[in-house]
Amino acid sequence: MELLSGNQAIAQGAWEAGCQIGVAYPGTPSTETMETFAKLPDVYAEWAPNEKVAVEVGAGASAAGTRVLATMKHVGVNVAADPLFTLAYTGVGGGMLILTADDPGMHSSQNEQDNHFYARAAHIPMLEPSDSQEAHDMAKVAFELSERFDLPFFIRSTVRISHAKSPVEVGERENFTPKQYKKNPAKWVMMPAFAIGRRASLDQRVDAVTAWADETPLNRIVPGDGSDDGDIGVICTGAIYQYVRDALPEARILKLGVTWPLPKLKIQNFAFGVKHLYVVEEASTYLSEQVRALGIKLDQPENPLPRDGELDPWAIQIAFGKRVPTHTDTPEDLPARPPALCAGCPHRPVFRELGRLHAIVVGDIGCYTLGALPPLSAMDTTLCMGASVSMGHGFELALHHTEHRPIVSVIGDSTFGHSGLESLLGTVYNSGIGTICILDNRTTAMTGQQGDMFNGITLQHRPTRELNMAQVVRALGVDDVEEINPNNIKAVREALQRATKADDRLSVLIFRSPCVQLKDSFVRQKPLHVDEEKCTTCGVCVSIGCPALSSDLDSGIAHIDEVQCVGCKQCQQYCAFHAIKED
Ligand SMILES: Cc1ncc(C[n+]2csc(CCOP(=O)(O)OP(=O)(O)O)c2C)c(N)n1
Incomplete structure (x- = not known):
């Protein structure tokens, strides 16, 4: 076991x-x-x-x-x-x-x-x-x-x-x-x-x-606890079966282990054997539609089940009138703690600089989607993997003559390999222009650091070759390709300014620096600290949204949490008053 x-x-x-x-x-x-x-x-x-x-x-x-x-x-x-x-x-x-x-x-x-x-x-x-x-x-x-x-x-x-x-x-x-x-x-x-x-x-x-x-016994009837006469019958599947067992122990359950094709006869027989028949399902109408299509009438719980989101036993009990929603487990005044890019994340400066450029940022899916949240707030769209490059092309087509803000697509390395490559081909083929930022943090960070074609790590650590991203992009027909260390703020700013100024070409900027969670390639440096004498409380360092940085509520003086700080020095480069020190 x-x-x-x-x-x-x-x-x-x-x-x-x-x-x-x-x-x-x-x-x-x-x-x-x-x-x-x-x-x-x-x-x-x-x-x-x-x-x-x-x-x-x-x-x-x-x-x-x-x-x-x-x-x-x-x-x-x-x-x-x-x-x-x-x-x-x-x-x-x-x-x-x-x-x-x-x-x-x-x-x-x-x-x-x-x-x-x-x-x-x-x-x-x-x-x-x-x-x-x-x-x-x-x-x-x-x-x-x-x-x-x-x-x-x-x-x-x-x-x-x-x-x-x-x-x-x-x-x-x-x-x-x-x-x-x-x-x-x-x-x-x-x-x-x-x-x-x-x-x-x-x-x-x-x-x-x-x-x-x-x-098949994969579709089976589970009797209730005998506390009623089998009046209530519930058809359900998956995790919902566990919730229904908890919430309605008296119910007779047709537990479906095969959800397509459905066992029509079993469903019909089950329906005949109970007084009230319900389907309990999560964020969907699939099962209830299929059961109704068999000509079976379904009963409705006292209160409607939620149409979206996850179910739980309490939501089912509330729907069946067995529990009154009296309180929330979480106090409403608890501060929201949205996820943030990690301290030292190499994606951060790119979003900070895109914000300064007032660019329309056509985003994609990965850790870097967090660039959409305050204080960076530097992303206009996220649709599906790979869409940044093709949607950026669409934005350019629609706005080229009327919009003076730069249009910039932002995509991660794994997402670029997943479906950005074809999008880029489409843009090149159709002589599209604009700026594409590939945020190459040497891993598929969001899902737990899997290997991909651009970091040369395979699932079973078999030998392979690491694709050279710049060469791949050039081979797809992009002439203007530049590689930049995103931890160098001046280099990020200059590259973005140069690429977005040109309105006659397609530029691909590859920002490469390892994810701070990559134990083998990211080297943590000594934490930095704030010289309180020099801090003018201007708030610029805090505006980059690093979780290691905060400012005192009363004095406004910046503070670095040395447990979280990885010594990336991004904030130091933003401090015009030299108040952030290494030692
Ligand atoms: C079609 C599809 N497959 C898988 C996912 C899950 N997923 C979201 S982003 C992502 C890759 C992120 O890696 P990368 O682009 O390198 O960005 P990072 O997280 O490293 O910043 C994956 C696998 C998804 N959202 N959609």
């Missing part, structure tokens, strides 16, 4: 099923799944540049006969959607399991999409665990199911399943012999002539898996 998170349990289950190849792009809350898998014996695992590539590498390995695990967060499935929809047509060779880790409540995401809808739209069966043991068991069985029905399988988790730990009975690794690869264009070449045949075959395979969904 081991105490595993849902992510770890999925990795373990896949490994026990004899899965040999893992491919992923990191994304909270999915990331630790592939990190765990990569450390297990006799497997090959890699980070792909993005989720589409991950699924395609996986599709190749599956077509060739091996069992494959691909993992991503919910929005990663958007990126991978193109191969996924057709992968249901081709089916698999070796079994293929795809983790979609959804993030209701948006703890670490730009949206709250419910990927049940992908399963249904793409015809990819979806398994859905309620704890780590189920995550393990479902991952283990998924490969055989994928081969049996000739379909890739999804396993859907949400943040509470991905990250909460519970005991798991682990097992031995199955000795899976990869299937012999046989050329079969009618299955694998999805040109219309063959795809039409596979479309018909897809319907048959979906029929077969639908019949199975009605029989």
Whole structure:
């Protein structure tokens, strides 16, 4: 018995099923799944540049006969959607399991999409665990199911399943012999002539898996505690099952472990057996719509369940009239503590200087998105990974003749490799102009310091080459490329001024300095301190938003917290009065 998170349990289950190849792009809350898998014996695992590539590498390995695990967060499935929809047509060779880790409540995401809808739209069966043991068991069985029905399988988790730990009975690794690869264009070449045949075959395979969904014990009825006569029936899945157990112990529950295709007969029979039938689901209407589509009438709780955000047992009790919302656990006067760029973060000076330029900053996703928050407040948009470069091109097209403020796209190194490259190609191809800042902190910091093509670190630390970012950008057709140390404020200011003054060309500025959390490459220096005699209380140092810096509420004199200060000297360069000292 081991105490595993849902992510770890999925990795373990896949490994026990004899899965040999893992491919992923990191994304909270999915990331630790592939990190765990990569450390297990006799497997090959890699980070792909993005989720589409991950699924395609996986599709190749599956077509060739091996069992494959691909993992991503919910929005990663958007990126991978193109191969996924057709992968249901081709089916698999070796079994293929795809983790979609959804993030209701948006703890670490730009949206709250419910990927049940992908399963249904793409015809990819979806398994859905309620704890780590189920995550393990479902991952283990998924490969055989994928081969049996000739379909890739999804396993859907949400943040509470991905990250909460519970005991798991682990097992031995199955000795899976990869299937012999046989050329079969009618299955694998999805040109219309063959795809039409596979479309018909897809319907048959979906029929077969639908019949199975009605029989499998993965969809099961859990009786209530007997305190009523089974009046209340609840249909739910995943983490919500645990909440319903807590909140409504008397309810009879149809606990769905397969959320697409749904077990129609089981749902109908369950509905007949209870007086009041409810669907409890999180930030979505997927399940209730599907149940209603079977012609089943659903009851509504006394108060509506929240339409967005995460559920919890209390919210369910409030909806069912069992608890009155009387107090909030958090005093309302508690000061908000929004996240901030770390002390010494090399992204900070770029945002500070962009603010001075009054630039329109077209942002992207990563730690650097925090440049949008006060006091830097230097970001106008963030949409999805890679969008900064292409949206910046769009801003230029729309505003070139009317707007005198510079338009600057800001993107991180991993995000640039994920989808910024294609955007840059589009801008170059269409003779776009403007300034693009690549914030190269030598890692994928936001998701926990994963390797990427520009830092030359692979998931299993296999030898590789580190791509030279400047060379790559020049090879894509950009002539004006400059590399700058972002900790040198004067250099940052001059580079930005030079690039943004030119209104006839595309400039790419690469700001390179390691993330302060990178133990191997960032060297912490002695903390700085403020000479109180010299501090004029002008507040400029504090305006860079470093968490190590504050000013006294009464006197206004600046103060450096020596525990947090890493000695980057950014603030020192902003102090015109030489009040920040090294010793
Ligand atoms: C399609 C998609 N995949 C994954 C993520 C999760 N994610 C957000 S930003 C990011 C990469 C950040 O790395 P980088 O661009 O190097 O910036 P840093 O955090 O290092 O500043 C990842 C993996 C996401 N939001 N969307």
